[in-house]
Amino acid sequence: MFEYIVSKFNYWAYICLMMIGLYAMIVKGNLVKKLIGMNIFQVSIILFYVSVGAKSGGATVPILTAEDIHHAHAHVLANPLQYMNPLPHVLMLTAIVVGIATTGVALAIIIMIYNRYKTLEEDEILVIRKESGV
């Protein structure tokens, strides 16, 4: 039972993070808090993918050691068990970059909304829009 909990604990932690982010995105009225919720959601998925790449049993980061480079010149293949799975790391590098881009654009849009309505609360913005007849 303890073994089972340890082997699944990371997934449960990411599910909790993801639900926290989703809660903030749905319930919070402040636009910056919504954006923070979106970032928490993204980070939970990134952590999930990185944890998929982990390997127990002495695996290191996916950078070839000098010894394995020497072997590769002699056409001796590296042992895959010695290195973590590099593919989730690459994909999450891409995801982090896209996340930064979306966060930047969202913050710029939030600045524009603040300049126009002088508030970031969603309900207050809706009241102002209704009063001004938009």
Add this chain to the structure above:
Amino acid sequence: MKVFVLIMLLMTGGLLAYGVKDFPGWSNPNAPASTHVSPRYIQAAYTKTHTPNIVTAVLADYRGYDTLGETVVIFTAGMGVILMLRKKRRNKGKDNV
């Protein structure tokens, strides 16, 4: 509203936790993600690209076009931010006139 959302999130989280039941355990070297394609990359990356860092080899050589598209995403986002924030400044100038 809040209670409804909480119930929905608990149900979603419960569904995801139920799906986790079939996942391989953490850092299992025999997990499907680590046994099908990735050994090929670990073994062939150096002889094909002469880059010791496998992540760099995959990012810049195997998926070079994907990374090119990624820079287009960054460029578009940067242009969007610049255009949005510059427009604000120009309007300020016009308001003064």
